[in-house]
Amino acid sequence: MDQQQSPVYSLSVSGEVSTKSSSTRRNFHRRLRANLREALDRHQLGGRIVDRRDRIDIEKAGPTTPEVVRRVFGIQSVRTAYKVPGQGLDDLVDMGVALYGDRVPQRHFAVRPRRVGKRRPGSPGSTELACALGQALVDCGGQVDLNDPEIRVHVEIRPDAMLLFDNPLPTFGGLPLGTAGRGLALISGGFDSAVAAWRMMLRGMDLDFVLFSLAGWPQERSVREVLEILDGRWMAGSRSRLHVVDFRPVVARMRQQVHGSYWQVLLKRMMMHAADRIAGEIRAEALVTGEVIGQVSSQTLSNLRSITAHTRTPVLRPLAGLNKEEIVAAARRIGTFETCARSAEFCALDGGKPVTSCRPGRLDRQEARVGSELARMLAGERRIIEREVFTPVEPEESVELDHVPDGAAVIDLRREADFLEGSWPGAIHLDFDRAMEFAGNLPADRPYLLVCEFGLKSAFLAERMRRMGYRAWSLGGGAQRPERLLPHSDTSTVRTGAH
Ligand code: ATP
Ligand code: MG
Numbered sequence: 001m002d003q004q005q006s007p008v009y010s011l012s013v014s015g016e017v018s019t020k021s022s023s024t025r026r027n028f029h030r031r032l033r034a035n036l037r038e039a040l041d042r043h044q045l046g047g048r049i050v051d052r053r054d055r056i057d058i059e060k061a062g063p064t065t066p067e068v069v070r071r072v073f074g075i076q077s078v079r080t081a082y083k084v085p086g087q088g089l090d091d092l093v094d095m096g097v098a099l100y101g102d103r104v105p106q107r108h109f110a111v112r113p114r115r116v117g118k119r120r121p122g123s124p125g126s127t128e129l130a131c132a133l134g135q136a137l138v139d140c141g142g143q144v145d146l147n148d149p150e151i152r153v154h155v156e157i158r159p160d161a162m163l164l165f166d167n168p169l170p171t172f173g174g175l176p177l178g179t180a181g182r183g184l185a186l187i188s189g190g191f192d193s194a195v196a197a198w199r200m201m202l203r204g205m206d207l208d209f210v211l212f213s214l215a216g217w218p219q220e221r222s223v224r225e226v227l228e229i230l231d232g233r234w235m236a237g238s239r240s241r242l243h244v245v246d247f248r249p250v251v252a253r254m255r256q257q258v259h260g261s262y263w264q265v266l267l268k269r270m271m272m273h274a275a276d277r278i279a280g281e282i283r284a285e286a287l288v289t290g291e292v293i294g295q296v297s298s299q300t301l302s303n304l305r306s307i308t309a310h311t312r313t314p315v316l317r318p319l320a321g322l323n324k325e326e327i328v329a330a331a332r333r334i335g336t337f338e339t340c341a342r343s344a345e346f347c348a349l350d351g352g353k354p355v356t357s358c359r360p361g362r363l364d365r366q367e368a369r370v371g372s373e374l375a376r377m378l379a380g381e382r383r384i385i386e387r388e389v390f391t392p393v394e395p396e397e398s399v400e401l402d403h404v405p406d407g408a409a410v411i412d413l414r415r416e417a418d419f420l421e422g423s424w425p426g427a428i429h430l431d432f433d434r435a436m437e438f439a440g441n442l443p444a445d446r447p448y449l450l451v452c453e454f455g456l457k458s459a460f461l462a463e464r465m466r467r468m469g470y471r472a473w474s475l476g477g478g479a480q481r482p483e484r485l486l487p488h489s490d491t492s493t494v495r496t497g498a499h
Pocket of ligand 2: 188190
């Protein structure tokens, strides 16, 4: 549509907001205006926000305003309205023809008039207006079809002005962010936790996020990339922060003290202890996870119950009843799909077949071997990253490389079958668990480049080796890019870790 003048963007507020009591509605509107202001400012769109109770108008704002404000929670629809410069029949017809004249030829259209408020004495009636504009558009080559038109020309007649509207843009509804208290979302970089957090923000919760870091920087970078998207698109008005808890000591202790089949479930229990402490400190009223009943063996109903058996903060699992297709579709809609697909799951804790039905008492006994105090203590030592700096910035001494350093030994940590199919020249194969155990036995006189499927396990091990004094790197992104893999040649398998 040809833009004649700066349009007004007219937003209808979620029905859920309009039906609240008047004081609640006033609070919700105040919050909504503040969130809209922030969204507009972040995109340098300027504009004036005029709250008209049943809707909110934004005047004199930049042309991409509808795209930005449709992602502010609590908005039901966004329409672009062109104000008719004058109050007479001719003014309306002139503007209608200017806006729609070249769109209606050979098409079916309908003029839909609507009066808001009282009729100004002496002003034309709505039917009269619709007929005059309709006739003018027929003269432009359009055909009237009131039942099933391709183009709807909405006219709103207010006491002080007439407006012409474009079709409404779909939005996401929900409640204004910040009106439903604060939660703490456990975020891993995978599809589920990002969608879970989004769903609770849609219900008005403002969220802090917590990452339990198992793989150092590459994992944190993935999570921060996901948060950058959530923040940039959906979190106008939020006061969110990311809490990063280094959970590697928990992993190390579990490896030593606990049978592999409990690792997954116990790790989640430990996360809950730590999250509980953080929630208390930041006054979060609920924890949010991306767990789905029965999606993986650690998420059977009885495991979920055991995981949170001692959690004081209520746990919300907004995806509990969804299936993977629904979650992936939601990830696409909210814009996290690509980033989450790239951010591979870190599963250094592959302890074999996990327990599928672990009663709380049994998990308590396993937990006693590690100690919940450890999780709480690590939570106390967390790093806090403000929302303004979610965007990841590479640390100076990155553990990642994209090439084999001179003279380096390449250690392939992938499954043996993958290794035998093809690896890097001169690479040796080491089982990851073995490598974790025996890394300290490797000769220290040469550098190491570690590679694995996605570059997470290798980063984990490289950081560990660095702490032991080795010069070690991880191949960023791992073996995901097939061009990196060379045909199997001159390779050997080391299974025992004894060199
Ligand atoms: P996701 O797609 O979010 O990774 P998932 O289906 O892979 O979820 P799990 O890995 O079992 O499931 O994790 C279940 C939930 O536990 C996640 O949705 C997330 O809320 C939380 N979680 C898992 N790992 C972490 C982590 N390292 N840091 C913070 N939260 C985590
Ligand atoms: Mg996960």
